Amino acid sequence: MALLSLLLVFSVLCVATLWKRFTSRPHQRLPPGLKKLPGPKGYPLIGSVPEVPEKNSFIKFAEWGKQYGPIYQVNLAGSNHVWISSDQIARDLLAKKGAIYSDRPHIPALIDDNRTSGQYLPLTSKNNAWSRQRKFANVIMRESEKAQFHRYPEIEAKRMLVELMDQPSQYNHALESFISRVTCRLAWGRSEASDELKQRARELLIGVSPTGALGNKLPFLMSLPDWLVPAKAWERRRAKTERTFFEIMQKDVENDMKEKRAPQSWMRTFLESRGSWGFQYELEGAYAVGMHGIAGALTIAAPMQTFCLAMCHYPQYLPMLQEELDRVCGDRLPRSEDRPNLPFLRAVIRECLRWRPPVPTGIPHYLIQDDTYNGYHIPAGSVMHPLEWAISRDPTVFPDPESFNPLRWLEPSYPTYQEPLTQYPTIINCTQFGYGRRLCQGQGVADEDLLIGIGSIAWLFDMSKHSDEAEDGSSTNPSHDSQYDEGEMNEKENSIHLNKAASISYEELNTGVDITEPSNDDQQSESSYPGAWPVDPLEEQIMDVEKRRRGIEWQYRQSKPKPPVKAKKGVNTIDPTLDYTTLLIAKPVPFRFNLELRDQARAQYVRQIFNEGLSKGEYTDSRGYWGEDNGKSKELGWGKV
Template sequence: MAFLTFLFVISLICVLTLWKRFTSSRRHRVPNGLKELPGPKGYPIIGVVPDVPEKNSFIKFAEWAKEYGPIYQCNLAGHNHVWISSDQIARDLLAKKGAIYSDRPHIPALISDNRTSSQYLPLLSKNDGWTRQRKFATVIMRESEKNLFYRYPELEAKRMLVELMNEPTCYNHALESFISRVTCRLAWGHSEASDELKQRARELLIGVSPTGALGNKLPFLMALPDWLVPAKAWERRRAATERKFFETMQGEVEADMKEKKAPQSWMKMFLDNRSKWGFKYELEGAYAVGMHGIAGALTIAAPMQSFCLAMCHYPQYLPMLHEELDRVCGDRLPRAEDRPNLPFLRAIIRECLRWRPPVPTGIPHYLIQDDEWNGYHIPKGSTMHPLEWAIARDPAVYPDPETFNPLRYVEPGWPTYQEPLTQFPTIRNITQFGYGRRVCQGQEVADEDLLIGIASIAWLFNIERIPETTPSSEPAVVADPEKVEDLGIGMNKKASISNEELNAGIQSKDGKPTLEDVLISKYEYPGTYPNPKEQKNDTLQPQSRHDSGHSLSSEKPSKSAKADASKEKIDPTLDFTTLLIAKPLPFKFNLTVRDEKRATQVREWFGEGVARGEYTSSREFWGENQGAGKPLGWGKV
């Protein structure tokens, strides 16, 4: 039986391959008078797939742009992909010709067709579902911005700072939790579902990433039965869990509204005028809200982690940021009204997004009919990539592009300098948020979260790189040992409520493991370090070569490998995850409080918020062990 199944699969692959080659050759015929786009030729059937490293593939695509020009094409496993490394060309095609360039490519690994399901606005093709959800998104984002996002970022910044003081080794958790909690409050009015939202985001990110779910690498598998393809069964469970989560969250807001105690949220806006939006299926409103929650849960945290990375390797800019924050904010935390007076902070945020873009390959568009550009033929059905890594490195716009330099936005003479400095620099409407009709509608949320989040961290902390001579057994982030006792690893002793009550509002390593602890200890996903439990006695050995195509390895390198590595130039700032959303892998740095008085004040502010019931712990949704072995729950990622 197994042998027959194997023969069937092989036969199916052969038939699909031949059919794809036949239809592709007909579809890609170049009309008379036009030229074929240049690009690497690759191999029969699989194209350039063997030449593209899984790690930092965007660098390879950018290298090809230097060889073949600002727009080129390549075959990736039978599909034509067009890569654009020029902002002007991207605008000419993706924005000015948005009528034919605004669709999205099919994502094979998703159970429901992303183009038509009306589940994920960023992934929808240009259809009725896209139109009505886009109108809804416009309203909820506009109303949120008008109300300064209900001060949710400023509220959660205090909890984030306390978590960083208590457990600096968990900086990734603190930054991602800050974003997830703010997004949860915006979506549903409460923060208790933040860990669950992060998991929903992680699993969906696996499903939509070309290097994530197996169904995206081998699409034919999605046509086979679930029992034969565990990856398909995993996706079906993910989709069902996500649906139930969105339904549950909508139900809870409905209950809060009946009791007239619902905080402001996007879901409340939807329910206040449920019939206004014209949604076509029962849970479309729940998905319209939940999708915006997922979109912000992890993506906005990536630039915050890049900020820490940049400050380690370009320390000359942190004192300049400290000076601006001290002058404008003094001994209070940064707030939304400070924006016009913080141009250097905005420059640092802008440069973080340019230097290490969270989506370096760009969100792809899909061409629905043949087109031409400058005498070149662009065939219908091409997947179009605005290659953000290359666009953000145009030397005419960004001199010395590989260097992190926020001064390029605030000193006259740079191509990127703009006035007035009360408005510029800004991240709003930059290329990283997309082109034309597919511009991200949540960019105002990202802008506010990054402004408050990064400003709060710099207001309280020093960030310093650990010398390379530091033993590899030290933790990823090290607090100043002389100040540990002063920081108060418990909570502020002067608080009027108990330490136990304070700890109820944050994630703690003491006692019962939290949801995040479970994830970190039991799960791993593409692009992360290997599970520490599988490392035995070997230390983690991250790779960070520009042209590296190798996955991270838990094997201890040989002496010859170490010698070879020592001869090569290694960029320690290029250890990034391999999924569609790229974020820095864990790295080592010192995180120390700048001012003990400020640290004490933050703890008091947080304690007062806990006493008012503003901070609550995350909750579980699926029972014991996150629903392992049950129809709904966390999937191994």
């Protein structure tokens, strides 16, 4: 009887949810003289959900943009989604009409309403909490940038390089740990919480991704009791653990300030003027700081991972980058002051964000009232997506858009060229950081981290495609070869500098995707995703580029890219540069490649300066917060991902 009652309640909730979605669909009666936005027809109730693949869905949305135009709408289970494939249209709507386009859509899987809770600034609708925290973010970012981010990226780059030398197969861990540690230092002044910050970011990413938490796929589940819906219980525990973590970090900085040993941090800035920000609830400051920490840990490592991918598939650009670094930096690591003299490095970074944008579907906006555009009616309640994958592939702005080509930012013949080269190219204000009033305020942090992080890697290492992948073009196991003997590692150093926690972008976030063999949905006779392979193979050539007027001299050999490899019998092949995770932040799935030292003297130098910092206490062990096994099966701790 109890089971029957439970099934009845479940059925009623399902019907009620479907009815609500059906009746809340944008009204079909159009205002006089306006047209309905084009788009796929879809199916009753569920709309076009069955037509959208879970993996690389941004490619499908881009294809629809070519079919229906640069702005079109899609019904996804009763919700109207408008996809924008043009930078100009995105600016016309999301920036120029920011007063009505700056809200955020509801994320059902979160326990607290993201629009009003004030917990996550990037996900908060345009309200008082958003205004308060936005002003606070402007202050902390401006002060950090003036202080050159307290040299935290330069400090942590040394630890990252040592990790890469000692365990190159764990490159994803090293890159994400680098970002997490820098962000921890910026947020709270110390790096010990980097493992915990990565886990908080990992769990929140699942909670906010349409293809992540079950509550986002079936919102009615969030109306049921926790004991009946494990996904809801998981989210409640995640939220409580996150809140406790932020509270602990704030108290730690308070204690450091009392003892007059608090390093510079965003939390210290908040606490020094605690009453001047107008925060309305007890832990709003803790969330305002913690959210920026999570946002950095989530996103900035993605372009670094893309850099490794690009250098393996477009090897002609690595010698050019290394020539510039050697000329500017010599025998030392890159520094913040080198930025004006490193235009090619900045071009590589900018191209990484364009070629493989970390948020390819864009962060959605929410329209609060009916609007019109070029004779089309856009109904209130529409979820607006600036489709970054398509925007960054506009062939009129980016000729040969599928190819990775940093020269498009440095050659006057390209539409993207800007002067002076001491400032441009730059990632600041690029479309990947959003539009209008929702522009990301952490751009400066990302810019500094990527300049120091990618610059340091290229300064020390050579990279090349692994022989196994070169034969069949498919993704392989997440490790790579190295000439380093792990037995040579110093056990004490390794226990301190190596972050062994799972990375944000590995198996647990690559839900349902096998790294070695692509899923059946991706099976093709030849590699056919829009991706890295040029349309026509280029003949090998030597090009001398003289840019004396701008202080740049390059010599490089253009290698011959290999065309897609025909599939072997029984083997699935996809473009290996498009084997991506399925969540909102798209990261390259770990792949196998060769990472080799350029110079033994540089390696010794890096170890020396790292050890000097180690002896001064600059590098410490990661800290655990929830007891044995990270609180597994306890009230607070790491959730299963």
